[in-house]
Amino acid sequence: MCPGYTHTVTGLAQWQHCGQAKILVSVCRREIGIGLRPMQELDLYRVLEIERGAYQYPWSKGIFLDCLQAGYCCWVLENDQWVKGYGIMQVLADEAHVLNLCIDSQCQGAGFGRRVLRHLMEIAAGHYAQNMILEVRPSNKAAIALYYSEGFNQIGRRKKYYPNHKSREYLQGGSNREDALVLSCPVDGARGDFYPLGLA
Ligand SMILES: CC(C)(COP(=O)(O)OP(=O)(O)OC[C@H]1O[C@@H](n2cnc3c(N)ncnc32)[C@H](O)[C@@H]1OP(=O)(O)O)[C@@H](O)C(=O)NCCC(=O)NCCS
Numbered sequence: 001m002c003p004g005y006t007h008t009v010t011g012l013a014q015w016q017h018c019g020q021a022k023i024l025v026s027v028c029r030r031e032i033g034i035g036l037r038p039m040q041e042l043d044l045y046r047v048l049e050i051e052r053g054a055y056q057y058p059w060s061k062g063i064f065l066d067c068l069q070a071g072y073c074c075w076v077l078e079n080d081q082w083v084k085g086y087g088i089m090q091v092l093a094d095e096a097h098v099l100n101l102c103i104d105s106q107c108q109g110a111g112f113g114r115r116v117l118r119h120l121m122e123i124a125a126g127h128y129a130q131n132m133i134l135e136v137r138p139s140n141k142a143a144i145a146l147y148y149s150e151g152f153n154q155i156g157r158r159k160k161y162y163p164n165h166k167s168r169e170y171l172q173g174g175s176n177r178e179d180a181l182v183l184s185c186p187v188d189g190a191r192g193d194f195y196p197l198g199l200a
Contacts, residue, residue, distance in 0.1 A: 036119045039086055044061055044065070085102055088100040089124065095131050096120070131186060132185045134182075139167075158180040
């Protein structure tokens, strides 16, 4: 079982009173922890559903498949046996690059994004990364707040990095591209705990 993946199910039957009768009802009580596990190809249907619901410019299935096949760190966060989000990261030498971090738009603001980000940081540290970088839209206030609260700082800006032609700004006469902020955070790569890179 993958590190950090907790999962318990308790099924039981109970006698309950129903009027004068005593009937046996089956109760399935579930205690299912939130956990992360490596993404598999079978997850892609749900992953794409989340991706399309969360981004104006979602990744295609082909991009996710390429990430899986390339052996990038691809993790899903499950809660109550249902995928609620995912993170994708490439580790190259001493640098970890977060390529995607996304939580189901119905479940945002519940701490899942922070959880996935911290998990990616642990994996990066396990691979001796010294640094984690990522790009984020300046308009993505929620993501920026999350990254800054986890120790990221801006180290650069990539001009006209993202498409923007569906945005309100563009429709009001703005640019059809949006810059990316490049954020970086030191990673404690000296710890050396080894986690699998992502493929199950
Ligand atoms: C950005 C994203 C990953 C954050 O995940 P999340 O599960 O919603 O965030 P969390 O509940 O873990 O919150 C972590 C922190 O993010 C910030 N945050 C989250 N939602 C916020 C909001 N609506 N406005 C401002 N800050 C917000 C807060 O600092 C929060 O910490 P706090 O709860 O202690 O105040 C998620 O909103 C998402 O998937 N967005 C769409 C995809 C995306 O933009 N990904 C990032 C690409 S760079």
